[in-house]
Amino acid sequence: MKITKIKIKNLFGIKEYEAAGKSLELSGRNGVGKTSVIDSIRYALTNKSEREYIVRNGETEGEILIETDTGLRINRKARTQQADYKSIKKNGAEVQSPETFLRDIFTPLQLEPVEFMQMDRKQQNAMVLDMIEFDWDLKWIKEKFGEIPPDVNYEQNILSVLNDIQSKNGYYYKRREDINREKRHKDAFVQEIADEIPAGYQAEKWENENLGDLYQRIEQIRKDNETIEKAKRLIDNRNNKVRKFEADKEIAISALDVEFSNKKARIEKDILKLEEQIRAYRLELTNMDEKKQDKVSAIESEYKANIAKYDAEVEEYHVYADKDPEDVTELVEEAQYIEEMKGHINEYRRMENLQDEVEDLIKESCELTRKIELARELPGTILESAQIPIQGLTVKDGVPLIHGLPISNLSDGEKLDLCIDIAIQKPNALQIILIDGVEKMSTDLRKRLYQKCKDKGLQFIATRTTDDEDLTVIEL
Structure with missing residues (x-):
């Protein structure tokens, strides 16, 4: 799905702007409206803006219209004196649950892909892992582990969840350490009692x-x-x-x-x-x-x-x-x-009880070990059947690897390539990338980014700050 038309009027700092479905670079000094174009498109798709004022200063209504080659038409109007207006149509018919529909045709990174470069390692890993498509829910977790393991953030992707389950800081690992510590303590008590009781002691007799x-x-x-x-x-x-x-x-x-x-x-x-x-x-x-x-x-x-x-x-x-x-x-x-001999009976029975408790602890520890090992094995099983949209993506100990390297080890160029791959992980969705502030990149990286988008068949709109006093639109 590609954009064929963009029309903006009285939104943010834009009086009027119109473009066809081309890849563009918008350049000029600060305040000429470069970022306002991107913010308007974001507003159309999300109904949100980080700016306090959406309607252009002095106006009572601002509007954006977006049309695509699949018959989708998005029309939003922000108003200062009455309720905002929206119309989301597909082939002339109003779309049911329009905001939900829109959220499903793009990924957040499409609207701000360069932010991926500025994320910390944990955020980048989570975003990459989220791309792995594997259908799971809490029922699946319960079937695998016999319970819902506590102290796990289930808002994460399944591989991060499994990594948390088997982690040394996780509930199972810590519980197993507590159990093994308790077992050693009880074993010591058993040995103390056994040392005091004659060999071959028969309590029943x-x-x-x-x-x-x-x-x-x-x-x-x-x-x-x-x-x-x-x-x-x-x-x-x-x-x-x-x-x-x-x-x-x-x-x-x-x-x-x-x-x-x-x-x-x-x-x-x-x-x-x-x-x-x-x-x-x-x-x-x-x-x-x-x-x-x-x-x-x-x-x-x-x-x-x-x-x-x-x-x-x-x-x-x-x-x-x-x-x-x-x-x-x-x-x-x-x-x-x-x-x-009778004097040893109470201690002998206490030793037997401790031994029974130790057996129970061993069983519980083994079960926790089984669950930890299961959490370590399941990612491999999942990756065998899951749809992985990024070439060379594997996972080890909950950490995504690109061709065997963690994301933190990738060069800026490789991260940029990965960033685009993540941004378009929905191949049948809207194929556009919004890139605000490419002047922050080196010339080589900027050219590589543009070429990557072209190679992927993506539309993109980029902004670059220059000394030009007017807004310059360059078709790429």
Whole structure:
């Protein structure tokens, strides 16, 4: 699509201007209207202007009309006292959604291609990558990665998006570093625990070990051992006990003999002195032997009772007397060992949990690695099927290369060629380039630019500041 007619009236600094579909260079000093021509065309295509005043000073309406060889007619009128006017027709019929239609027939760089030369590296890379035509959306991203990766600017082209996803500053890479750091931390904890736990430790065995039964058995044996020792002592000491009981008996009888002999002597002496009491004393004397015998019988009975009681106690322990005490040393050591093993259970279970967590971290880290590698591989897959409008364009690690070189390594001439290629990336759209201020270029670069446009079959309108007082229009 090429412009066949341009007509401007009372826009910016232009009173009237008209041109056919030719490539032109507009020259002259500042203020003669060179840039106003380009700004008017930009205004026609975008309905925008960086200038505060669009209508020429002193007028109430300014107009631009553009016609193309495909039947497109663009007519805009800027007004100061009423609403602006626009009419976008194709073959005589009004175009639906005209502003959207216009945005689709040119690229912004067509209107200011030299700006590409002045952009920083990141902006240039983004603009080149935007040229690669590949149909994608967030659904495609989710299908590839199972999610929408966070911390990514999805307003970029797909190759820049994938580069951000796999970047060392990206979410996946940083998350993987965090996971691997956490894994190393947990591995260290696991090793510390493992160093404290005996080799071949079986937590299930020691958890199920019934230590209470073992302690009950030990206690029963200890009680039996005490009974055995007591039985042996009782039997060994029986004769001594019997002698003690017999001595107690003899002592008690001897005491009675002394007591009654003394008492009898006193009574007999008292009889001599106290005749009046002879009858009473004799009666008492007569009964004294019987009383003595009663007490002797009581002592004998107590003696026999003590013997019987002690023999019964001895007989009770006879069953233990012939036994040897059982050594519980091994059982005690076993109990102590079980106690020690049980003491490791909590740490062992903690170690198992940590190991499970480490396994989960390894899986997550591997999955993140897979996604990072996927983000690195997908650009190659995309470039195999995508439409690439620039010859020699490849992409490595998210950086566009022209014949193997990054844009920052290109010469000014090569950048200029690339600039034109980018500007006309829509081959069926409007084939015109607007170049404001070519005097900023070297003569060689300017000639190269003009020749590049001619070789591409492009119309172009360029402005060049000179010392001429009037606007000069040169057809190229």
